Amino acid sequence: MKRNTYKEDELLEEPFDIKHIIRASSYIKKYSKAMAVALFLSALAGITGLVAPFITKQALDEAIPAKDTNQLYILVGLLLLAFIVSVIFSTVRSRVMARVSQKIIYDIRGDLFAHLQKLPFQYYDDRPHGKILIRVVNYVNSVSDMLSNGLINMILEIMNLIFIVIFMFMVDVKLSLVVMAGVPVLAVFMFWIKGRQRVSWQHVSNKNSNLNAYLQENIVGARITQIFAREDENAVIFRDLSEDCRDTWMQAVSYSNMIWPGIDTISVFVRAAIFLFGLLIFGQGNESLGTIVAVSSYASQFWQPIMNLGNIFNNFINNVANLERIFETMDEPVLIDDAPDAVPMSDLRAARERGEQSGEVVFDHVSFSYEKGKEILHDVSFTVKPGESIALVGPTGAGKSTIVSLISRFYNLDSGAIYIDGQDISKVTLESLRSQMGIMLQDSFIFSGSIADNIRYGRLNATDEEIRCASKTVCADDFIQGMPDGYGTVVKERGSTLSQGQKQLISFARTLLSDPAILVLDEATSSIDVRTEKALQAGLNAMLKGRTSFIIAHRLSTVTGCDKIMYIEGGGILEQGTHEELMRKKGAYYRLYTAQMEDVAS
Numbered sequence: 336m337k338r339n340t341y342k343e344d345e346l347l348e349e350p351f352d353i354k355h356i357i358r359a360s361s362y363i364k365k366y367s368k369a370m371a372v373a374l375f376l377s378a379l380a381g382i383t384g385l386v387a388p389f390i391t392k393q394a395l396d397e398a399i400p401a402k403d404t405n406q407l408y409i410l411v412g413l414l415l416l417a418f419i420v421s422v423i424f425s426t427v428r429s430r431v432m433a434r435v436s437q438k439i440i441y442d443i444r445g446d447l448f449a450h451l452q453k454l455p456f457q458y459y460d461d462r463p464h465g466k467i468l469i470r471v472v473n474y475v476n477s478v479s480d481m482l483s484n485g486l487i488n489m490i491l492e493i494m495n496l497i498f499i500v501i502f503m504f505m506v507d508v509k510l511s512l513v514v515m516a517g518v519p520v521l522a523v524f525m526f527w528i529k530g531r532q533r534v535s536w537q538h539v540s541n542k543n544s545n546l547n548a549y550l551q552e553n554i555v556g557a558r559i560t561q562i563f564a565r566e567d568e569n570a571v572i573f574r575d576l577s578e579d580c581r582d583t584w585m586q587a588v589s590y591s592n593m594i595w596p597g598i599d600t601i602s603v604f605v606r607a608a609i610f611l612f613g614l615l616i617f618g619q620g621n622e623s624l625g626t627i628v629a630v631s632s633y634a635s636q637f638w639q640p641i642m643n644l645g646n647i648f649n650n651f652i653n654n655v656a657n658l659e660r661i662f663e664t665m666d667e668p669v670l671i672d673d674a675p676d677a678v679p680m681s682d683l684r685a686a687r688e689r690g691e692q693s694g695e696v697v698f699d700h701v702s703f704s705y706e707k708g709k710e711i712l713h714d715v716s717f718t719v720k721p722g723e724s725i726a727l728v729g730p731t732g733a734g735k736s737t738i739v740s741l742i743s744r745f746y747n748l749d750s751g752a753i754y755i756d757g758q759d760i761s762k763v764t765l766e767s768l769r770s771q772m773g774i775m776l777q778d779s780f781i782f783s784g785s786i787a788d789n790i791r792y793g794r795l796n797a798t799d800e801e802i803r804c805a806s807k808t809v810c811a812d813d814f815i816q817g818m819p820d821g822y823g824t825v826v827k828e829r830g831s832t833l834s835q836g837q838k839q840l841i842s843f844a845r846t847l848l849s850d851p852a853i854l855v856l857d858e859a860t861s862s863i864d865v866r867t868e869k870a871l872q873a874g875l876n877a878m879l880k881g882r883t884s885f886i887i888a889h890r891l892s893t894v895t896g897c898d899k900i901m902y903i904e905g906g907g908i909l910e911q912g913t914h915e916e917l918m919r920k921k922g923a924y925y926r927l928y929t930a931q932m933e934d935v936a937s
Contacts, residue, residue: 355658359482362442366435370487373431377491380424383417385495385502385636390414395628432487440479447471447661453669456745457705465551466544470664473543474657481654489647492640499640503633510630513612514637517605521641524597525648528590535587540657542579549576594645602638609634670747673764680763681756683771683852687881692721693756694852694883696742701751703741711737713906714751719899721756724884726894728924729903735887738903739855742885743772755853773851776858779842781833786815787822789841793849801848808878809843847878854884891928900924 363370390410398407448471459467503511553560553569560569609631686693696719703712711734719725727735740746741753744760753760760768773793781789790802802822806812814837818824826832833841846854878884888894895914902909902917902924910922917924 355655355662358662359478359658362439363482363486365442366438369431369435373428373435374487374490376424376428376431377487378494380421380428381491381495382498383421383424385498385633386417387414387632389502389506389629390417391629391632436479439482440475443479443661444471444475447475447665450665450667450669453672454667455670456740457670458667463548463552465548467664468551469544469547470660473547474540474661477657478654478661481650481658485647485650489644492643492647495640496637496644499633499637503630503637506629506633507626510609510612510627511633513608514605514630514634516608517601517638521598521601524601525594525645528593528597532587532590535583535590536655538583539580539587540660542576542583544660546573546576546580549573594648595642598638598642598645602635602642605638606631606634671744671765674762677762677764680758680760680767680771683756684850686756687852694721695719695754695756696853696883697754698738699752699754701741701753702749703737703746704749705746710749710906712741715907716751717901717908717911719883719885721883722881723898724879724886724896726897726900727885727887727903728889728891728894728900728927729909733903734906735903736857739774739857739885739887742853742855743769743774771852772855773846773849773853774855774857775839775842775846779835779838781826781838781841783825783827785820785823785825786818786841789826790822790844790848793845793847797848802844805848806840806844808847809840809875811837811840811844814840843878852882854878854882855887856884857887858889891931902927 390413394407394410397403398410451467451471500511500515503514549572553573560566610627681693683693698715698717701712701715702710704710715738727738729735737746741748742755742760744753744765748761755768782792787799787802790805791797794801799822803812806815806822815822815824886894886897894900898913899911900914900917901911902922904923910917910920910924912920918928
């Protein structure tokens with residue numbers, strides 16, 4: 336039974352350490368000035384707020400006992416002024432940090448997407464796309480607040496804590512020591528909950544990733560689900576994955592919700608001790624009521640930044656797993672990349688326009704495997720002359736598509752080398768190699784947008800006239816003109832409003848428009864009806880003229896006119912030659928072709 340990768344929890348490749356935070360700080364440094372301004376404003380707002388208990392103490396100890404209404408009015412005015420200033424500074428700071436947070440999201444997501452664009456096909460083959468998507472969208476959104484506001488708030492709360500302690504000790508040393516006695520209790524509590532909380536939120540991250548992967552797979556495969564009436568079974572799987580998300584989240588949030596009540600409980604006991612101790616001293620006449628109220632107020636404020644730090648710590652722990660996943664993706668090795676000494680490949684199009692022979696492809700003892708120990712190609716060697724059309728035929732899984740993928744250097748070779756016009760393709764830049772190739776796949780991918788934009792994807796500076804000319808050549812113009820808005824007709828994601836044949840014709844036009852020097856057609860006409868294919872043949876001949884071409888086709892009648900046919904089987908080229916030569920040889924190609932013709936006749 337097929338292994339369901341969406342049910343597998345992702346394992347972290349390395350335990351989290353401070354290096355991740357140091358690495359993340361690179362995104363913060365770019366906005367250090369704005370964050371410094373926000374920190375300064377926050378500090379002013381915090382200090383302004385700390386004046387209130389002093390004002391209250393003055394009112395209780397002097398203004399009220401002396402019945403000095405003028406002084407009381409002044410104190411009330413100062414209290415109101417402090418509140419207004421604090422609100423203004425806090426509001427400006429919030430706006431500054433909102434902009435910084437969005438810029439950090441933009442930077443991280445941009446870097447992550449750019450890296451994903453460079454990763455080899457194998458990376459996407461091995462992972463559910465939903466698990467990749469959740470990292471780019473959900474995880475980046477989640478960690479951005481931690482990297483921006485989280486850092487600022489942590490520094491601010493530490494500063495507030497220091498100022499509160501200073502103000503509190505200025506009022507009364509003995510009562511302040513009562514407050515400080517609760518700190519060791521808090522330290523023990525936080526140490527106990529730290530490890531449990533991180534592990535639990537890692538589990539939440541895993542289960543959400545699994546659910547997202549299954550949901551993405553189900554949306555893409557919705558038609559197959561309905562064809563095979565799998566709605567009920569899929570609903571059961573989705574329910575199980577949702578229950579996993581719910582259960583792990585409930586467990587994780589139970590630890591998170593313990594932090595605030597835990598700190599609050601310690602705060603209540605400390606404040607009770609202040610009143611108890613203060614009243615005993617007050618009873619002896621050593622302390623004023625204003626002093627006790629002021630210290631109690633500072634004690635309340637003392638625990639507030641600690642509770643806020645607890646929430647910051649809580650948010651930090653919740654997002655650590657997400658940060659790890661993001662950097663884990665960024666650390667995926669780019670296996671297919673330019674060599675350090677890579678040079679641009681020679682311009683094959685320009686050489687062809689000058690009338691020079693270009694586009695020679697040489698396989699020199701090439702061996703390749705997708706998985707270690709399971710060779711697909713073994714010691715394959717052949718030479719394709721400039722402008723030749725080569726047909727690759729043979730049984731499914733023999734390595735036909737692998738050969739054309741290796742020419743485009745979508746994978747690295749196990750051994751051997753591939754040369755184009757004498758240049759080792761492993762030593763030229765990928766952009767200069769792939770920009771000169773036109774690859775037409777069996778699964779023609781259509782992007783959401785207009786038909787014209789999809790065709791122009793092959794050459795962004797192409798004019799409308801050039802787009803229509805390419806479409807006419809491949810017999811796509813008629814059906815495009817018949818659509819509601821012609822070339823401006825907007826198609827939905829993956830071209831869901833188009834037939835498979837229409838998708839392939841649009842892909843043909845896109846490939847032709849790019850004017851490739853080397854052309855690859857991988858089952859490119861598999862979804863096109865026979866009548867359209869015959870009409871298309873003239874366009875195909877125009878595409879093949881003067882270009883080195885590789886054509887993969889199971890329908891052998893479409894490749895009989897190729898300059899050379901290679902029969903691929905058993906990890907290599909079993910036989911090769913023209914159609915007539917191979918038919919006279921009466922080998923594997925002869926048997927395959929004869930069997931197909933008999934099937935057509937019957």
